[in-house]
Amino acid sequence: MGWKSHGFRFKSGRKLRKKVREKGVRIRKFLQTFDVGQRVHIDIEPASQKGMPHPRFQGRTGVVIGQRGRAYLVQVRDGGKMKTLIVRPEHLKPQSG
Incomplete structure (x- = not known):
């Protein structure tokens, strides 16, 4: 019997799950831009x-x-x-307010 892999996404299935109607990719998330000094939230796009x-x-x-x-x-x-x-823009969300 081998050992279980403990990779980068180990035990993160619930955290990185999308709801049925949110599945797929929104192109505007890939094209958004941010300025230096801007506050952003990390919102992982699975x-x-x-x-x-x-x-x-x-x-x-x-x-x-x-x-x-x-x-x-x-x-x-x-x-x-x-x-x-080092994060790509599809995993970021601008802070509102």
Whole structure:
């Protein structure tokens, strides 16, 4: 008997699940742009695996500090440390208000 894999999406099925009527991809999420200094929410799009942050950052809010190719550098607090994530725009949502 082999060992169970504990990969990147291990135990994240419920967190990354979409409801039936939300399935599929909305193209406007891929085309949205953000400015440096803008606050964004990390909202993982399970249909797109490229540029996906670790599921532990789902629902976190951070600040865009730069851009790297199509992806954005987002700084979030994780415990007592600030971490920089490389996230594609389909996994981000602008903070309203």
